[in-house]
Amino acid sequence: MIAKRQSFLSHAAMTVVRARLSRLFFITRLLRFAGNDSHMASFSLRAVKRETISAHIYPAEMLFFDSLSYSRTIVSGVFFIIALLAWVPAMGRTEGSDDYRDSAKVSLLMATGMPGGTSYQVGLGLASFWTTRLRQTGIRVSAAISEGSRENVEAIRIADADIILVDDFILSMAYAGAGIYRGKPLKELRTITNLWPEAVHIVVRSDKVKSGNIQDLEGTTLASGLRDSGNRLTIEMLLNTVKGLRQTVRVRSMSILSAVEAFKQGSIQAIDLTGGIPVPAVSALFHDAKTPLTLLEITDAQMESLRSEGWKNVSRCVIPAHTYAGQDKAVQSVGQMNVMATTSQIDAGVVYALTKTLYEGLDALTKIHPVFRDLAIENAFSGLKAPLHPGAVRYYRQRGLTVPESLIP
Numbered sequence: 001m002i003a004k005r006q007s008f009l010s011h012a013a014m015t016v017v018r019a020r021l022s023r024l025f026f027i028t029r030l031l032r033f034a035g036n037d038s039h040m041a042s043f044s045l046r047a048v049k050r051e052t053i054s055a056h057i058y059p060a061e062m063l064f065f066d067s068l069s070y071s072r073t074i075v076s077g078v079f080f081i082i083a084l085l086a087w088v089p090a091m092g093r094t095e096g097s098d099d100y101r102d103s104a105k106v107s108l109l110m111a112t113g114m115p116g117g118t119s120y121q122v123g124l125g126l127a128s129f130w131t132t133r134l135r136q137t138g139i140r141v142s143a144a145i146s147e148g149s150r151e152n153v154e155a156i157r158i159a160d161a162d163i164i165l166v167d168d169f170i171l172s173m174a175y176a177g178a179g180i181y182r183g184k185p186l187k188e189l190r191t192i193t194n195l196w197p198e199a200v201h202i203v204v205r206s207d208k209v210k211s212g213n214i215q216d217l218e219g220t221t222l223a224s225g226l227r228d229s230g231n232r233l234t235i236e237m238l239l240n241t242v243k244g245l246r247q248t249v250r251v252r253s254m255s256i257l258s259a260v261e262a263f264k265q266g267s268i269q270a271i272d273l274t275g276g277i278p279v280p281a282v283s284a285l286f287h288d289a290k291t292p293l294t295l296l297e298i299t300d301a302q303m304e305s306l307r308s309e310g311w312k313n314v315s316r317c318v319i320p321a322h323t324y325a326g327q328d329k330a331v332q333s334v335g336q337m338n339v340m341a342t343t344s345q346i347d348a349g350v351v352y353a354l355t356k357t358l359y360e361g362l363d364a365l366t367k368i369h370p371v372f373r374d375l376a377i378e379n380a381f382s383g384l385k386a387p388l389h390p391g392a393v394r395y396y397r398q399r400g401l402t403v404p405e406s407l408i409p
Contacts, residue, residue, distance in 0.1 A: 105138040105139075105140065106138055106139050106140070106347070106350055107139075107140045107141070107142065108139070108140070108141045108142070108162040108163055108346075108350070109141075109142050109143075109144055109160075109161050109162050109163070110123055110126075110127055110141055110142065110143050110144070110161065110162065110163040110164065110165070111123075111144055111146040111151070111152040111155045111156075111160075111161040111163070111164045111165070112124065112143050112144065112145065112146060112152075112165050113145070113146060113147075113148055113165065113229075113275075114145060114146075114147065114148065114225075114226070114229075114255050114256045114257075115145065115255075115256065115257060116256035116257055116260065116273075116279075116280055116281035116284075117256055117273070117275045117279065117280070117281065118196070118198075118275035118276035118279055118280065118338075118369065118371065119148075119165045119275065119276075119338065120143075120145060121280055121368070121369055122165070122195075122196075122276070122368060122369050122371065122372075123143040123165055124143045125365075125368030125369065126141075126143070126358075126365070126368065127141040127142055127143040129357075129361065129364070129365060129368070130354060130357060130358075133357050133361060134353060134354075134357060137353060139350060139353060139354070141163070141354075144161070146161075147225070147226040147227070147229050148225055148226060148229025148230050148231060148232075149164075149165075149166040149167040149170040149171075149229060149230035150170060150180075150227075150229060150230065150233070151229075152164035152165065152166050153166060153170060153171070153174045153181075153186065153189075156186065156188075156189065156341070156342075156343055157186055159343075159345075162342060162343065162346055163192075163340065163341070163342050163346075163354075164340075164341050164342070165195070165338055165339070165340060166230070166338070166339055166341055167198060167230035167234075167336055167337075167338060167339070168194075168313055168336045168337040168338070168339050168383070168384075168385075169230065169233075169234075169311060169313060169314075169336050170230045170233070171189065171191070171339050171341055171385070171386055172313070172385040172386065174186045174189060174386075175187065175189045175385060175386035176385065179310065180233070188343050188344045188345065189341055189342075189343065189344075189386050190341065190342050190343060190344050190346075190351075190386065190387060190388060190389035190390075190392075190409060191339055191340070191341050191342075191381065191384050191386050191387065191388050191389065191392070191407075192339075192340040192341060192342055192351060192354065192355055192388070192389055192391075192392045193339070193340050193355065193358070193359075193380045193381070193392065194337045194338075194339055194379055194380055194381065194382060194383070194384065195276075195337065195338040195339060195340055195371070195375065196276040196277075196337070196338050196371035196372075196374065196375065197276065197277075197315070197317050197335045197336065197337060197338075198230075198274055198275055198276060198335045198336055198337070198338050199274065199275070199276070199277050199317035199319055199333045199334070199335040200234065200238065200272070200274045200298060200317070200333045200334055200335055201272065201273045201274055201275065201279055201282050201295055201319070201333070202214060202217070202222075202270060202271070202272050202273075202295065202296040203263070203270065203271045203272075203273060203282065203285060203293055203294070203295060203296075204216060204217075204220070204269060204270045204293070204294055204296060205269070205291055205292070205293060205294070206291070206292035206293060206294045207291070207292075208220075208269060209294045209296075212294070212296065212297055213296055213297045213298060213299050213302065214238060214239075214241075214242060214245070214296050214297075214298055214302060215242055215245070216296055217239070217245060217249050217270055217296070218245060218248045218249070219248050219249070220249055220250070220268075220269040220270045221249075221250045221251075221252060221267070221268045221269055221270070222235070222249050222250065222251050222252070222268065222269070222270040222271070222272060223251075223252050223253075223254045223258075223259035223262060223263065223268045223270070223271045223272065224251050224252070224253065224254075224259075224272040225253065225272065225274075226253050226254070226255060227253050231272055231274045232251075232253060234272075234274060234311075234336075235251065235272050235274075236251070237306060237309045237310070237311055238298070238302075238306065239251070240305075240309055241302045241303075241305035241306055241309065242302065242305075252268065256273065256281050257281075259271050259272075259273070260281055260284075260285055263285070270296075271285075273285075274335070276338060276369065276371040277317075277319055277320075277323060277370070277371070278323050278324065278370065282295075282324055283324055283325075286324035286325045286326055286327065287324075287325045289325075289326065292326060293326065295319060295324075295327065295331045295333070296331075297331055297332045297333065298332060298333050298334045299332070302334075303316065303334050306334065311336070313336055313337075313383060314334050314335070314336055315334065315335065315336065316332070316333075316334060317333045317334055317335035318330050318331070318332060318333070319331040319333055337383065339384070341386065342389055344389070344409065346389065346391075347391070348389065348390040348391035348394065349391065350391065351389045351390070351391025351392055352391035352392070352394050352395050353391075354391075355391060355392045355395040355396075356395050359375075359377050359380075359395070359399075362375055377396070377399060377401070378401070380392075380396060380401070381396070381403065381404075381407055384407060387406075387407050387408060387409040388403060388407045388408070388409070389409070390409065393407075393408065
């Protein structure tokens with residue numbers, strides 16, 4: 001177990017190290033749109049046994065939430081922002097008290113996404129928010145970089161993470177043992193809540209645009225997510241919606257920061273930066289563009305082809321005009337929900353506290369990212385295919401919601 005955990009964390013650390021000094025200007029600009037705070041410290045990943053809490057781990061409350069501002073610029077030199085990693089087991093009970101105040105300290109690890117993406121920004125801020133607001137209960141949450149949804153699911157499978165942010169499509173397949181998880185169902189998966197729609201953002205230079213939709217990717221080199229990301233699976237399916245398009249597009253697996261640098265240098269002609277609107281990396285890219293950029297649209301016919309490819313829960317997402325600098329009109333895209341999930345082994349009292357604090361803190365959470373503006377408890381479990389965690393069920397029932405039997409574990 002420890003070896004697997006060390007491998008997971010070491011891989012994440014090396015991913016960040018590969019973001020070389022030449023990217024510092026972009027990182028500085030990106031953080032302007034990422035909503036981080038001047039109290040942000042520098043961290044590095046550290047493998048720690050589950051049974052211990054290291055005195056050398058920085059507490060999440062150092063990422064002081066209450067002064068976070070979405071528009072604030074952070075410049076703290078060359079730094080690597082990674083997360084806080086030690087935790088003790090939150091295992092055991094299937095039922096838990098509503099108040100965890102008198103319990104032993106509980107530390108949880110949340111796997112998020114890559115720097116520059118919405119999941120990473122939201123995950124880092126949310127971990128700090130939870131830890132600050134739940135300080136008296138002993139619950140502490142840390143956030144870690146990951147390659148995306150597929151790696152996050154694997155982290156839950158091998159107990160390297162306690163909470164994950166994951167695309168609904170990946171989550172549904174993992175729980176059912178379908179698609180890329182055929183024969184390997186992850187029945188211990190439990191959901192906490194829907195979060196935000198993940199809208200496909202495919203950026204090209206405006207002088208390359210003909211039709212204005214993904215047909216314009218013909219003959220390009222496109223950077224998409226890393227091999228374990230939901231974005232990579234999505235883009236592969238998307239390219240298959242246009243006959244013959246997949247054969248003409250070279251897809252390169254790259255981190256967000258590497259992809260942005262390659263796009264600026266001209267070694268790639270298109271970049272997929274799918275995420276919750278607005279995506280920090282897209283904001284920075286449009287803001288710093290020397291030539292006009294365009295977000296490619298996805299037509300109704302292409303969206304229907306996606307459904308026939310097996311992406312049944314794909315829906316229309318509209319990126320409003322002026323979301324990004326120089327974007328003068330709304331963009332018709334597609335997407336799916338990003339979901340917060342956990343495992344059946346996490347105490348119900350802990351999950352109850354996390355769910356309650358999330359939904360009762362939405363006004364404050366909008367300072368982390370605008371996606372929280374549209375988070376409504378009425379839609380917390382709409383369309384979910386994996387069961388809710390008992391702690392989340394308890395909170396939703398207290399709020400007067402009727403939870404379908406299909407979502408009761």
